[in-house]
Amino acid sequence: MTAPRHVFRWDLDKTYLRTEFDSLGDLIKSAIETAADKQAYPGATALLRTLSTTDGYKVCIVSGSPTQMRTVLAAKLALDGVTYDEFVLKDNVRNILRGRFRALRAQIPYKLPALLGSRGGSPPAPAETLFGDDAEADAIVYCLYADLLAGRVDQDTLARILSSARAYDDEAARTLALARQAPKGDVVRRIVIHLDRRSPPLGFRQFGPRLVPVFNYFQAALVLFADGVLDARQLLFVAFEMLDSGQYHLATLANSLQDLMRRNRLGSDTVLRLADEVGAMTTGGLLSARPDLPPFATIARAFTERVRELRGAAPVAWPTDPEPLDYVSLVDHEHDHRRARRRRGHG
Amino acid sequence: MQRIVVDAMGGDHAPEEIVKGAAEASLALPDAELILVGDAEVIGATLPRLRHDGARVRVHHAAQVVEMDEKPGEALAAKPDASILIAAGLVAAGEGDALVSAGNTGASVLACARAWKLIPGVRRAALASVYPTELRRGEKNDPFSLILDVGATIDASAEDLVTFAIMGAAYASLVSRNRRPRVALLSNGTEAGKGPAAVVEAHQLLLEATQLNFIGNVEGLDIPRGVADVIVCNGFVGNVVLKMLEGVSETVVRLARYAHKEKLTWRIGLMALSSALAQLKAVTDWQQYGGAPLLGLEHPFIKAHGRSTAPAITNAIKVAAKASAGDLCGHIGRGLAELSARREGSAP
Known part of the structure; x- marks a missing residue:
């Protein structure tokens, strides 16, 4: 074994x-x-x-x-x-x-x-x-x-x-x-x-x-993405299930991401890398076959926007x-x- | 989802109490997003100490703050990155649906007035305030009546007063769930001909051109009785009335304290009334009501009391969410459009 x-x-x-x-x-x-x-x-x-x-x-x-x-x-x-x-x-x-x-x-x-x-x-x-x-x-x-x-x-x-x-x-x-x-x-x-x-x-x-500590499983997936355990596609698989549940929106997912940044549990470089990877995803394939879900470019923009809104403010020292x-x-x-x-x- | 923008730096107890209030609101309002505008570092250090829902709270950094004692116009000009300016700008840009601030009243009103448009048909915005009354009203059994304007428009014309009446009625029907609020003009007598020219003319317009539940004129003594649900006056009168009512309340409390110290029999009397007094205090606690709405602009703005602590901020956010979800500004716009159509139809 x-x-x-x-x-x-x-x-x-x-x-x-x-x-x-x-x-x-x-x-x-x-x-x-x-x-x-x-x-x-x-x-x-x-x-x-x-x-x-x-x-x-x-x-x-x-x-x-x-x-x-x-x-x-x-x-x-x-x-x-x-x-x-x-x-x-x-x-x-x-x-x-x-x-x-x-x-x-x-x-x-x-x-x-x-x-x-x-x-x-x-x-x-x-x-x-x-x-x-x-x-x-x-x-x-x-x-x-x-x-x-x-x-x-x-x-x-x-x-x-x-x-x-x-x-x-x-x-x-x-x-x-x-x-x-x-x-x-x-x-x-x-x-x-x-x-x-x-x-x-x-x-x-x-x-x-x-x-x-995480408020939801998008945050858990983000942590695992930062750890190199999940890739961007797998992270979006989690995100899409959460959007499908009706209990989360793209805004609340982006807020979850920003919360981790403010708590110094996710670096802005990681978020920007994620946004790049999401933005670069092609429109073909399994993940994009859902017209009811936000396009990759919109997702990437929402994530980048939450980084920009903090305007470089220092996160909580851990x-x-x-x-x-x-x-x-x-x-x-x-x-x-x-x-x-x-x-x-x-x- | 209602997106409520909160000026996290405005108020005597900002940012801690404001952030606490927003944190509580993130748990109490499952369909709201709270956008806290202010020093991201300070807010970011405060939030993790509190129970909240991290998915419903977003922070937007603003480097400057308008202090409570600053002159509004000068402060806004000198501080382009002030939290209230950024907050009003976010709503104007469509990133938020409503705004809550406990900061400098003048600066808050000015920031909104500059960033947002007036609702078509509104010439001047009105700041409304609530006052506890003897009679209750609406489905919520609300113990507050609404007085407007209390300071945004010092000298109002008859047209303005009619607009205020429509705006106040729309707010009362939505927030107090009072389907047909009783609307009155504040004057120095109940007769239709009493009062300054603008009030007399407004009286006639309200009777002839609107379908409001207009009950005529009321006098100052009718305010605490709760004869009307919405009391309309110009900003100068409204501000004087509001301050006087607050002064009377404070004097009563001081007299009670004096009585408590002065004589044993009076003290016993007050003790016998203590549960009733406590109940009265709970009913009339302004922190329960949240804040004063600024009516007439294209987005809801709730001005929380400068001394607000967390519960008052939570309630102000709830009121803002309710105003946004209920399309308060749309209601006001439709009310004014109906008025306009009715007047055009009846024109010779």
Whole structure:
């Protein structure tokens, strides 16, 4: 089995699927929804399909949804034309049978070993990109996973983090073993956090420039274009799906691009290169066979215009060499935050 | 999609509160695009601290600002890259549908008047203001009446006053969802012959040439009662009335504070009324209403209060979006065209 060039690890709920689970009613609704009822975020399907069909790319889905939902979730992905290489779900029935109620809500003790197990279970890729959301501890788990692989978090620290995350002893031991065995390397190139709750992007600054909070999947595609993971044609495939959804216009896509520039997550040179590539696209071929979509020249002009409007204003300064993360504090804080939300009746 | 241009640098609390208000509006108005005009570096540093939708907010850099205490004409001449000038220019160029500013009133009005055309049939624009009243109106049970003009046109002719009446009625029917607003002329008596010549002539024109729900003349004391939904006067009178009403309100608050300090029995009385007073404050809170529309130009302009904080800006943006979505300027234009046609038809 040959190693993939790049692995993309995706969460599902609130990252790919528009899921509400802030109340018991939301949870029940989510559990009884059919595959056809489930809605993906505009552009997410196009992005996943693009990634899953590119040679050398591998898509692994790691979701906190229970294993009982595998059939309906797999059917939804099939309906969307999304293929994947791995699909990991949480075995909550087993947790209940073992009386492990704490594990039902636990994020880090579930997701971290799932990620490490996936990394260790197949030939390791030299690059990984991770997709999560702002509703749960995805930013913490993904950064921890990246730092573990890069050798920036040692076993003692990991043990303290797992203790802070209220992991059961055997879960902690298994996670520590997986962390020891996982092929190492500074391989996590990018962490994309979908701002489902519209959290202020600056709240993620502490996680460093590798993590990019995005408001939508056009922004995710732009980041991947800048990273050299997607080409302009693939980026437009995502953009067109978003325009097709009716929830986005060319102006809102261009605004999304400008937002990334203002946040210093996309350089004006990259945007101008993209505009050049889009403008140079011929009128023939698959992408242009849609008279209802804006012509390439119009798209290129809209993108260039957003660069011009900033008139060279300096973007937000981002720490290029951030302080090492104090994961124990982050986990404690996240735990307190979640408890406070539960007390307020938000899941 | 409604494209609302916001002067991010105008107002006592700009740009922070303006950007906050726009950020909130980006979440509250799913079909609006907010174009923030101002120092892109400052706005760019403020936005990521706030909950907002990055796809609905666009920043257009403007290097200069007209300060609140500057003389409008001189400031605009000296600052060609002022945020209000750029903002009005964007709307004129078709890049925005409506404008919101909490900045220097004179400079804002002047910038719009220079960049935008008047609606055909309008000779002079009017600045309208809202005032809390005893009676409520419209589908929204709105506790505000509209007074115009409050300062844009100091000396208005009878024709101007009729135009103001049509513009005010169009605004009230759209924003307050008041299908047939009661329109009145402000005068020194309710009789048709009372008041200066322009008011007397306007009274006759409104009765004979328009199909407005014109209820005649009202006096100053009728304003807070809410007898009329739209009160028409020239800019000089309107400005004096508005300032006096504001002064009375402030004096009442000061008297209440004095009473609170002075006697225990008065304090107890005020405490007993506290929930009612709080409710009154909520109803009459100008921040809830957003701002004053400048009527008569080809695009909607909402002038938010200079002291506006984020909620007032959000509400001003909502009003601007509503005015744009409801084609306020088109309504005014059609109202004036009907008036013109009616008068031509009845001409000997």
